[in-house]
Amino acid sequence: MSWQLASFLLLAAALLGGFAWYERSHPASRVLALVGTLAALAVLGRIAFAAIPNVKPTTDIVLLAGYVFGGAPGFAVGAVSGFASNFFFTQGPWTPWQMLAWGGIGVFGALLAWLSGGRLGRIPLALACGLCGLGFGVVVNFGSVVTYGDVDLWPRYTAYQSVSLPWDLVHAGGNVIFYFVFGPALVRTLRRFRTRFEFTWKPSTRPAHAAPLAALALAAFVAGGVAKPSGARAAAAPTPVSYLERAQNADGGFGGAPGQSSVDLFSGWAGLGLAAQGVNPRDVARGPDSVIDYVARQARALVRGGGADRVGDLERTILLVSAAGLRPRAFAGQDLVAALTARFARDGSVLQQSNLTAFGILALRAAGTPRANPRMRSAAAWLARQQNRDGGFGFATRGGGSDVDDAAAAAQALVAAGGHGATVARTVAFVRRNQNPDGGFPLLPGGTSNAQSTGWAIQAFVAAGVRPATVRRRGSRSALAYLRSLVGPDGAVQFSRTSRQTPVWVTGAASVALAQRAFPLAPVGRSSRVEEGAATASSDDGPDAAVLVPIAAAIGVAAGAGALVVRKRARG
Structure with missing residues (x-):
């Protein structure tokens, strides 16, 4: 040859x-x-x-x-x-x-x-x-x-x-x-486009031979796409963000499905999903109250409550408040961080549960608690000791069965706390071993894939520095592709191939993974609008668009001239 x-x-x-x-x-x-x-x-x-x-x-x-x-x-x-x-x-x-x-x-x-x-x-x-x-x-x-x-x-x-x-x-x-x-x-702008902008292609009516005019038209289209977000998302293809916005109740909260009464659990996850997608929860309101306003009304009860459910709500609320750019140490007249710190035992655990301890670490880090803080170090050390022989974690302590959700939460917490690289590597390996042939992940090893467990797995990979798109079994789609395939025509993420249970909760939780983010989330900037059912770019989107519009326009003008040069040379 x-x-x-x-x-x-x-x-x-x-x-x-x-x-x-x-x-x-x-x-x-x-x-x-x-x-x-x-x-x-x-x-x-x-x-x-x-x-x-x-x-x-x-x-x-x-x-x-x-x-x-x-x-x-x-x-x-x-x-x-x-x-x-x-x-x-x-x-x-x-x-x-x-x-x-x-x-x-x-x-x-x-x-x-x-x-x-x-x-x-x-x-x-x-x-x-x-x-x-x-x-x-x-x-x-x-x-x-x-x-x-x-x-x-x-x-x-x-x-x-x-x-x-x-x-x-x-x-x-x-x-x-x-x-x-x-x-x-x-x-910067492409990173925002990845999760926050939509484009609609329209066929050109120009003759195919009008190269300069076609080039100018295409440049104008690109410039318009750069400068202008999709506007009211109702006019664009439904997305998880637009679904969550439509599902919000008048009191600012969310139920398990559109039309159901607001609940702390679903409201918190919907808010976190919006924040992960770059929409500040303070800007999302179908009436006078945003989801942050709804959560603020529950703040006193969170501080006073002591059960496991209330502790989980407190941790999730700190994550949400921090992502919205607010101070959880002075939120609705309450110090949420002090209330959470009081829930940690001397051994570093929260109610002797790995899951609550992991979320406690994530919440403290979201609130700005340094890694060197004694409470943070003891909590991370206690959590690391609960790792099972297979590398996974269960809901409570070492010795219980491992599952993907709790292992992924522990991995994010240990990454956030720092200094537990070997433990994190074993945890990520455990999660990875449980990927199903369809690309998704189950709650328990050998189970059926579902959106939330797959989302948790993706968040663990992101936290550990593993690109989700590369996580796949031989011959299968990636975990990210599986999760995207569950996004329905209304923008909601269904729980599995056969179930659409609690679509608001599932969509909110999955939106974090769809954005390829891990906890704790960085604060989101405020947007310039407060309109029902609409979500535009945050106020810091302007400079990027302002830079790119003249670039695209200049390229368009030069493209027309360039096309004429090319055609002239071709004739010669």
């Missing part, structure tokens, strides 16, 4: 494998829309700078797409943009190599996010963009050489690479500049 044939076979396998990977990830409609929008923006970026050889923002957009959304979407954005843009620049044997190079850059972006936990700073990401410019040249140059025969392949490739090095350096330098111009704003 010749080098030429082998290279083309490997190229075809890589492209087919990448697209199959993307399809097997079962992307949600929101991810599909985002991939399409980013690919369109990458295409426009290439067209816009056609007059400046090898200077284009396409590589940066692809890398950041993979960095934010993961390997499969990143590959799709890169490969699709390479294919689509060549309808303007002419298709040829170089197209598959460009698709592979940009697709690989999207995967590389996901790898960077995985290695760094998504915490790379400006300079490392800018350097990564520059490195990708050089890497793109390496791949495409090899494709150009091997396309025209495999005789003296490596000497010809070395000479070709040397001659093209100045062009590749221009590509790399342009990538670095582009990143500093719009990269950080794009990363």
